[in-house]
Amino acid sequence: MFLFAWLSKKPSNNVIYYPNRILRGLEPWEGSRTRNPFSWIKEAMNSTEADVVSLSGIDTAVYFVFLSTVLGILVLSGIVLLPVLLPIAGTDDGVTRAQTTSNGSFSNLDKLSMGNIPEKSPRLWAFLMATYWVSFVTFYLLWKAYKHVSVLRATALMTPEVKPEQFVILVRDIPPIPQGQTRKEQVDSYFKTIYPETFYRSMVVTKNKEVNKIWKELGGYKKKLARAEAIFAASKMTGKPEGTKPTNKIGFLGLVGRKVDTIDYCNEKISELVPKLESEQKITIKEKQQASALVFFNSREVAASAAQNLHAQMVDTWTVTEAPEPRQLIWNNLPMKFYARQIRQYVVYVIVALTIFFYMIPIGFVSAFTTLKNLKKLLPFLKSIVDQAEIKTVLEAFLPQIALLVFLALLPKFLMILTKAEGIPSVSHAVRGTSGKYFYFTVLNVFIGVTLGGTLFSSFKSIQKQPDTVVTLLASSLPGNATFFLTFVALRFFVGYGLELSRIVPLIIYHLKKKYLCKTEAELKEAWIPGDLGYATRVPNDLLIITVTLCYSVIAPLIIPFGVLYFGLGWLILRNQALKVYVPSYESYGRMWPHMHTRILAALIIYQVTMFGYFGVKKFFYATFLIPLPILSLIFAFVCSKKFYRSFRDTPLEVACQDLKETPDMQNIFRSYIPPSLSSEKFDDGDQFEDALSQQVSRTGSSV
Amino acid sequence: MFLFAWLSKKPSNNVIYYPNRILRGLEPWEGSRTRNPFSWIKEAMNSTEADVVSLSGIDTAVYFVFLSTVLGILVLSGIVLLPVLLPIAGTDDGVTRAQTTSNGSFSNLDKLSMGNIPEKSPRLWAFLMATYWVSFVTFYLLWKAYKHVSVLRATALMTPEVKPEQFVILVRDIPPIPQGQTRKEQVDSYFKTIYPETFYRSMVVTKNKEVNKIWKELGGYKKKLARAEAIFAASKMTGKPEGTKPTNKIGFLGLVGRKVDTIDYCNEKISELVPKLESEQKITIKEKQQASALVFFNSREVAASAAQNLHAQMVDTWTVTEAPEPRQLIWNNLPMKFYARQIRQYVVYVIVALTIFFYMIPIGFVSAFTTLKNLKKLLPFLKSIVDQAEIKTVLEAFLPQIALLVFLALLPKFLMILTKAEGIPSVSHAVRGTSGKYFYFTVLNVFIGVTLGGTLFSSFKSIQKQPDTVVTLLASSLPGNATFFLTFVALRFFVGYGLELSRIVPLIIYHLKKKYLCKTEAELKEAWIPGDLGYATRVPNDLLIITVTLCYSVIAPLIIPFGVLYFGLGWLILRNQALKVYVPSYESYGRMWPHMHTRILAALIIYQVTMFGYFGVKKFFYATFLIPLPILSLIFAFVCSKKFYRSFRDTPLEVACQDLKETPDMQNIFRSYIPPSLSSEKFDDGDQFEDALSQQVSRTGSSV
Structure with missing residues (x-):
């Protein structure tokens, strides 16, 4: 942080710490130069959602809703759980008394957790109530957040400004060309029949590889x-x-x-x-036309409606969707056929599932081997090294986590490639897909894998004798890994957010490039362009922290402050970064939210189920009172999806029918969709478009 | 049949045998009076699909597609299976040789079935191939039929004639009225904003009980x-x-x-x-307006599009669907709230599931007790009666079946009431729902229940010792029940279609009423009005026969001719009835088809799975070659639903945008939706509608 305060004051570093402001033509610093090093905190705190929307778009604003919702859940949970549960756990010494003699490793943290409560103790009632409290807090805040995001999205879509993507639909799976027509004529005549007044023109997608x-x-x-x-x-x-x-x-x-x-x-x-x-x-424009097209309408209401309607009697032809922004179109995927997309999707799912389970084995081994006790047991010659106090501390705290982090760094690119191979037409959708896969991966491998991995290794024989359900196994091995996950969360926010705020790595790279490589302005700009927030990995990582924190919130409430710190600091630092650093690479009007919402709920259900299992381990027979909770969560998820979800998939007409500030300039909209490799000055002079009616020119202009 | 030939020649019975023609103002008999008694067969054979559509509507035509598809499946299967499998089974005497000495009851039928093949015999390869043949025949014919029905539906929807329901959408879940507006104003202003040019007017649904x-x-x-x-x-x-x-x-x-x-x-x-x-x-029109409305548009394309679009940002408000025909609206269900409908749906599902499983027990007992051998065993004093040849034949053949038929007659009404309680807005949809429930009931109870019931009783002890999977159990008990189901199918078509064609019951009732009760023309007409085809029970009964026939097609191929007779006679007789007797009570443009299609496929999958089980029972290890079949069926179902289904749910725009013969008379369309209890001459004189713009009158006219 101090590093940041010092580095960010140097004007030569502006392009690293304020690129978003510079790109938007704003002064890097507002107000006086005499600001103190921590004024960024004040600025971040004072910034409103409207600032975020105007500087970084709806998607970023939605991400902050996500962060503040999670923060709210943890704060509200912590306010009740910490003062209530810690004394209850700390003053009980039933288990300690019974075990201290035999096992000296009972640490201080464990004393403040639910593991310290003996079986069947009536004190468990407090923990049961706490489980309910956390769930209801989550329901309440998620509901509020969904409503809020829904309004955010609608407001953005209602904007009186002309956004090209609101006038366009993407048509795929166009049937074979009838005799004596070109693809362009086929598309035009089809849509002209259906929308005689509002159809503007169409752009057939071409094969642009060459x-x-x-x-x-x-x-x-x-x-x-x-x-x-x-x-x-x-x-x-x-x-x-x-x-x-x-x-x-x-x-x-x-x-x-x-x-x-x-x-x-x-x-x-x-x-x-x-x-x-x-x-x-x-040649491309004339001969490489594919079975896919972008269709432009004069009115955004008609476009919104057309994107939702069934056009063809054979449902797998002329499929329509809302067109994504030009900058996030994945051109290569557009002409992919309907069933090819379906098959690819399932194939990708299978590959991802295999990946998840193949990674499980090495991670299980790593985490099992890297607990120090196991290391000592297995490799006795290490004992002398490992027993040195400093090395022991470092190893104990960070060794398994670092192994994990390296593992996780390898994955996202691979998942992104897989997701794009599914045939998804837009980058934002691909990011959501990747994020979802990465979430499953992290939860299954990091959370459940580590928890069970350690247990499997230490109690392999007992499992062989008593095959148990996964839930009970997971629940019973949770407390043992509390310390691991506490340090995991702490490491994440110290190292992760420290790097994030100070931007040490991009700074060094930028300065190196500036000195030795970059000769022109364009090259220099390329060197500091910051990229976007990277939701594909950021969101699932946050979701993993939520899953971990929720699952331990009642078992070891001490994890809550760490979670609060993680999301609080995260909110603060990313607010700064969003306002000043990152440049969003697309705008999906908050379509990430339902995805986040569902996964927070999934984390909640995992939490509820493991709590049920853990109460079972504690032989607390009133644990049956927890059964309604997962059911309630499912009902909540169902109601939310019925009430909100479809308005995230489609644009509601009451939103799309708002008046525009000006008549849309259809030529501009059309031109914004021309891929850069196909645009040239010759096509840009506009004359080409005027006489688009004549046969030859319309065909030439078709895909331009 | 002779009865029919004789009775139908009497002119006084015309209203019973030709009511559909009479109601449409046609001569009961075409051509000469000298026709022979079997000319109806020729007429039925010669009638084209277009005749059926024009006289009885698309739904009836679709029902005939269903019948002829099933007939085709059975005929094509039979052509291959009968000449191939019967000799293979008949000439093998492996099992007979081993068992005849101990068990004399091995009947002739069993000798021609797969039960006659010894375990692990290479002859089983032929049966395995036959299983594949039946499956592929089914796939091929279903695919053709789906395509055909799809075209039928599209052609009907494209008709240049004005159909009121194509200009109307049904709006439900209207949010609470804002201050200072009436419900009518709320609806009007909402849709006027979205469809400024094409909105005609709206009709708020009222509470019409009083x-x-x-x-x-x-x-x-x-x-x-x-x-x-x-x-x-x-x-x-x-x-x-x-x-x-x-x-x-x-x-x-x-x-x-x-x-x-x-x-x-x-x-x-x-x-x-x-x-x-x-x-x-x-009072009703003014004060009993509900949160639901019918909205009328000037153009059927816009109506088709509006019915598919998401209108409100909160998805659970302003929900829209295509309006059903006026005659099939279930007015009471229209104002039902969104979540009330959801909850009711699940409650109904639970009740139906309970019904299915509660009925299972008595039916199981009935079928177990009513096999004669059991009766004799349990009630020895009956032996003298039962051993008399005639009584024995009658009892053996019909006793269990009659018990079943009585059972089944009780159910449909109950299921219809339950389905309507779900909040479904149209009669045709309720019929589909009832048909689905009834199908599950018949298949689970009659088919699987009877099969397992008999086995459970006779081999209760062996099951207790060796708990087996349901599939194997079902498969192993199938051959034993072949005779039962053969007679079941035969009974169905002899008694069922005999009654159907001769219409003895309605004829007697009509003549009794005519003589003693009816005094006016209207009363007389009421006495002979024939009703519709009654798909709610007819379709699931046919589907049961399909399930039975398919499941036994390879095990006991002799059932195929009975199935062919059932569907062949059914086609012939119902063609006559559809053309001359029944009057369809609604038109859903073939929306029944996807429902039938899915259930034929379900029957096919049951067949494939039981065949797999039965090959297992025969210890034929190449049975694993059957595993791809159910998977293929699922893929087939998936492709069909992706390719066709949505065009049955929504009206494709390329269909709706066809030109009309004349400008629609919107007043007429509007008036056709006025419920009869609310219409009166005063409202009918048209002036009321002219000045619909003035405040008071528009409000009054709103729901009329």
Whole structure:
């Protein structure tokens, strides 16, 4: 934090600490230069939701609703649970008395947890009540949050400003072209019949692989040229007045081959590629039309309605959805066929399930081996090293966690690739899919895997004798892992949020690049562009913390303050980052929320079930009073999904029918959807669109 | 059949045998009077689907598609299975040789079934192949049928004629009225904002209980008056020229109380009730408006689109569906609240499940006791009676079946009441719901119940020793019940279709009523009005036969001819009845089909699973080759539902956007939805609707 306060004051670091503000053309710092190092906290606290929405979009605002809801759940739970349960657990010494003689490792933390209460003790009633309290707090706050997010989304969709994506629908699975028609004519005539007045025009999706390749190559040479020119100009300034022309080798990675003058070489290549690109663009537009299209309407109400309607009698043809923003379209996935998507989805599910269970084995082993006692037992020669106090502390606290964190860092990219392979048309949807898979992974492997893994190893024989249900097993092994998860949560917020706020890694990389690599303005900008908040991993990680904290909230209430700190600090630091650093890469109008909501509820149900199991382990027969809780949770989930969910999937008409500030400029909207590799100045001059009615031109203009 | 040929020639019976034609204003008989008694068969065979559609509607046509599809499945199966499997089974005497000495009851039928093949015999390969053949035939024909029905439905919905229900949507769960507005204004302003050009007007649903009661009373007195006048007129003709005025007592059931002149009394009552009805109508329209409405649009495309769209941001308010026809609206269910409907649905499911399992016990007992051998064993004193040849035949063949049929006759009404209690808005939907419940009931109780019941009783001890899976148990007890189900199918088509064609019961009732009760034309018409086909029980009964026939098709192929006869005769006779007798009471445009399709598939899966079990019983280890079959069936079901189902739930826009023959007369459409108890001449004169814009009148006219 101090590091941040010091580093962020230097103006040269502005691009690292205030990129979002800079990109929006705002002053990095508002107000006076004499601000104190902690003014960012005040700023973050004072910022309103409207600020977040205007600077970072609805998705970020929804993420803060998520953080503050979870924070609220933990604070409200903690206010009741800490003062009530800690004394109850701490003053009871039934178990301690019975066990201290035989087992000296009974630590202080365990004394303050439910493990300290003897079986069948009437004090367990307090814990049972606490379980109910946590559940109802969760229900109440989730309900409020869902309502709030729902309003947020509706307000954003009602905006009088023209948003291109509100006028477009995405059509997939177009049936084969009838004889004597082009794809473009087929789409046009189909939608003109159904929407004679509101249909504007259509854009057939094309196969852009070739043209993208050429465009990328061209872009690469342009960049190289700019860079070479910058180097040349710099050499003029510093060295000889005529300058040194930069040269490069044209072979593999610039290491082998003939040496050429870079500027000339690039110019040559560019003049070679430009006509190639143009001819490829024409070919693509004419001949590589796919069975998918974007259809543009004059009115956003009609577009919202069209995206929900069934158009064709054969349901698997002419399927429609709301079009995502142009920037988050995954073009390659659009022409994928209906059943191909279905099959891919199931295949991906199977692969993910296999991944989850294959990872389970190594993680189980790692966590079982890395408890120190096991290490000592198994590898006696380590004993002398491990028994040294400092090493012991470090190892005990961080060794298993670090193993876990490394494991987890490998996964998200892989899951993202899998999710995109399902045929999902938009980046935001793919992020949600990845987040969901990652959540299952973390909960199953980290939480349940670690908990059971340790137990399985230490009590493998007893299980073989008495095959038990997973729930009881999980419940009975929970208390033993309380310390592990406490340190896990603590590590997460100290290391994670420290890195997050100070942005040490991007800072170092930026300065290194600035000094040695970047020669042009564009390259410099590329070096500090911060990216977005990365929901695909951020959300499931937070959800894991929620699951852990909820599950231990009653068993070892001391975890609650850690959870509060995690989400409180998280809220504060990310508020700063959202306002000043991260640039959202898409806007899905809060469609992440139902996803978060369901998973918080899933965490709650896991908690309720394990609590039931743990009360069973304690032989507390009133545990049956807990049975209504998971049922209540399911009813709550059902009601929420019935009441809110569909308005997140579709745009309600009462929202879409709000008036616009101005008549939408349909040409602009249309043009915003042209993929960059297909746009060129020639198409941009507008004349092309005016006489779109004539046969040839309309076909050419179709996919542009 | 001969009875039918003779009776149907008498012109006085026309109203029983040709009511549908009479009601449509056609001659009962086409062509000459010299037709032979079996010309109806020719007529039925020659009738095209278009005839059925025009005379009896899409739903009936779909029912015939169902019958002919099933017939096709059985015929195609039989063509291969009978000549192949019967010789294979008949020439094998492995089991017979081993058992004839100990058990003499091995009947001829059993010799031709799969039970005659010894365990592990290579001949079982033929039966395995047969299982595949039946499955693929089913897939192929179902696919063709689904496509065909889909086109039928689309063609009907595309009709250029104006159908009122295509211009209306049903809106439920309207939120509470805002201050200072009426319900009517709320609905109007809401839909006017969203559909400024196409919204025509709305009709708020009212609570009609009181007004219905008065209207019914009034109708009763009007009928009585007409009847009394007819009697009076008749007495003038026959007796004294001044006639005898009919009298009646006004007390309980007309048996006690003061004696009055019926004509005067009725006139008095009518003149008393008419103003009461009018004032109650006004009160109802003004003050009993409910949170539900019918909304009328100028265009059927917009109505089709509106019925699919999400309107409100809170998904559980302003829920919309396509409006059913006026005649099949269940008015009382319309204002039911969203969550009330959900809860009622689950409660009904629980009640139905309980019913199914409570009935299981008695049916199991009945079928166990009523096999003759058991009767003799348990009640030895019956032996002398039962051993007489004729009684034995009758009892053996029909006793258990009759017990079953009586059982089944009790149920449908009960299920219909339950289904309506779910809050379903249309009769056709309620019929589908009832049919589904009844199907589960028949399959679970009659088929599985009888099969297992007999076995449970005869092998109760062996089961106690070796608890087995239900599938194996079911499979192993199937062959023993083959005879039972053969007679069951035979009984069904002999008795059922005989009664159906000859319409003996309605004929007798009609003639009795005509002679003794009916005095006016209206009463006479009421006596012969035939009702509709009664899908709620007809379809599940057919489905039961399919399930039985499919399950035995490979085990005892002799059942196939009986199945073919059942569906062939059924097709023929019902074609006659549909063209000439039954009057459909609603039109749902074939929405019954997906329901039938799914249940035929369910029957197929039951068949595949039991076959797998039965091959297991035969210790035929290549039975594992059957595992892909149920999986294939599930994939087939999934693809069908993805490809076709939604176009049965919603109207596709490409269908709804077809041009109409004429501009729809919106007033007529609106008026067709006015419930009869609320309509009166005063509202019918049209002026009321012209100035619908003025405040008071529009409110009055709202629900009319």
